[in-house]
Amino acid sequence: MSIKKTSLNNLHNKYGAKLVEFAGYQMPIQYKDGIIQEHKYTRSHSGIFDVSHMGQLFISGGDDLTNELEKIFPADLKKLKTNQSKYSFLMNNKGGIQDDLIITKTSDGFLIILNAACKYNDYEVIKSKLDNQYKLNLDESLSLIALQGPEAKNVLNKVIPGCDSLKFMNGNNYVYKNEKVYITRSGYTGEDGFEISIKNSDAETFVESLIENGSKLIGLGARDTLRMEAGLCLYGNDLDNDTSPIEANLKWAIPKSRIETEFVGSEVLKNQFQSGVKKLRVGIKPDSKVIARGNTKIYNDKNQEIGKVTSGTFGPSVEHPIAMGYVDNSYSTVNTKIFLEVRGKKIPANICNLPFYKKNYVKGQINV
Amino acid sequence: MSEVKYSKEHEWIKLDGEEAIIGITKHATEMLGDIVFAELPEKGSHVDKDGTAGVVESTKAASDVYTPVSGEVIDTNQMIVDDPSKINEDPEESAWFFKLKIKDKSEMDSLMNKEEYEKFAKETSA
Known part of the structure; x- marks a missing residue:
């Protein structure tokens, strides 16, 4: 299988990235400054992360979609307002985590951000659990760019005015170069920040304009040290098929309203809630x-x-x-x-x- | 002072009489990235050619440091233990790792000279 490149591949090379294979993609582990400087720049200013290898799964169609998805995910999707996001899990029947993910309610359905290494499997699992009744689109025509750090809001606001009014774990539609972009206020560094879903063909100029406004590209190496300092889990390292959200100390992500209801893995979770782990x-x-x-x-x-x-x-x-x-x-x-x-x-x-x-x-x- | 020689494990060694100073090459530090931890052999201990004689760690991974020749450890560089970033700054001078009293100078013969090492480093990192 040939290695995939994101739409920012030319930029990675231009800014001196050391490229490695990650989940089938050629990704930057670091740029010229190195992991420590990149890490610190994100904490003191802002950093741009190419996370286009992650899956952007759009699900739509049918009035029962929310009910059907609640049979899969232990999140309170009925209470979710349009453009609101929640952290959740795709579990197996034993309560083990197949992937950790962010679900956002969109105007016509849901957007789920999936880990790169899990996305194709997740797609198949979710599709079959939904009995092929709904429209699923794992959209690879979109890039995903994270902008993280205390200056992220100022930098992004210069390029896409108005986005600084977003609240944490909320999203909205914005316009960049006459094209729709979808921005959420979220991230994986322990800093304030945004994730921007943008057409592949616009990704490069968008990132260049973030750089012109003072931000810097940051590699996966610093992304890893940043998330570890923030105590966040990396799927495949800290979470896997044999580990439940309760064992992972992530029970805050399972709302009380869902504990007594049914979803994939609910039997095991209910038991762990009662008897401990x-x-x-x-x-x-x-x-x-x-x-x-x-x-x-x-x-x-x-x-x-x-x-x-x-x-x-x-x-x-x-x-x-x-x-x-x-x-x-x-x-x-x-x-x-x-x-x-x-x-x-x-x-x-x-x-x-x-x-x-x-x-x-x-x-x-x-x-x- | 004799010439500096290099190992395939990216250590440099400078011989002065029976004393050798050993460190890791600039090329090695570039491959490792930011070094955040260094562990050195104990003073007075004996190390064998090509055996482990220390560890360096970057934010990403740990790597063993090998000794290119055998001998008794007569000194170690506490500066790089206290501030491992010095290894990235000045790997082939002030950020040396340890000094050995060597046993067998002929162990130096199999090592590379500067020109050979540069060629080796270029080929292996390509």
Whole structure:
């Protein structure tokens, strides 16, 4: 299978990107400044992320669509207002997460943003669960650009006036070069920011105008360190088919109104809500400068294995190694002493609160 | 001072009598990206040619540092442990990794000179 390129591929090369294959796409891991500078620029100013490899699935048709989708997703879709977004999951019958996603109610249906590596499978799963009764369009004629950071609203407002009035986890239609663009206020960095769905043919000039207004392209490397500092999960690392949203410490994303109702995986979730879970996702802060990466084994003070790290790096803004992982629930309390096995040595660490970096969402507006 | 030699694992080594200074090359730092962690061998320990003698980590991944020759570790550079970003700034001078008292100078023979290393680095990163 040949490797795919996004509509920003020429720009990535122009700005000196180091390109790698990610989920079948040629994507920038970093640009000339490197991961740490890119990370810090996003936190202090704003960063542009090409996330066009992610799936943009539009579902429409039929009055029963909302009911049918609630049989799949554990979100309160009936209460969702047009242009409002919610974080949710596609689960299997065992309550394991097949993908984590953002559902937005549109004027004629729903838009679901899917992880790149999962999108084709998600499409098939959702289509078959909907019995082919609805119109599904995994639209690859659109690019997806994230603009993140404290200056994101000012930069974007110069290019697309009016978008700074959007509230967090809300979207709307705007016009760019006489074409419709759909913008949501959301992101994956712990900063205020936007995701802009735009025609492939307009993506390059749009991004150039963001750069002219002071923003910079940021690679997947910094996207990863930013999301880890924000305590956000990466599908495939921190979430997978054998892990439920409850175990992933994401039960805030399952509204109380849905717990007693039926959806894929609801039996298992209901049981976990009542009886608790064996393992739980936690934040981990090593005492020293040693970095514990994914798959690092976690031990208690009696040298018994109690879990494993699923993501770990050096946090450029917190200036310390950070990690998250799953531990036996009895060790999940904040400040519990644990040990990480790195290169044969047991490195002391503590269970800590997430996020590592305090969120900076729009002041004076509604946070979720 | 004798010439600098290079290993296929992207270490440089400078020999002065029986003492060798070892570090990683500029090319290696460019491949690694921003270095955020360095671990060095213990002073007084013995390291064997091509064996692990340290670790560097970037934000992305961990990489072993190998020693191109055998010997006893007589000094290590605490500066790069305290501030690993120095390795990106000045890898082939002030940000050296460790000094060895070497046993067998002939172990140097199989290493590359500057010209050979540059060619090797170019070919392997292409």
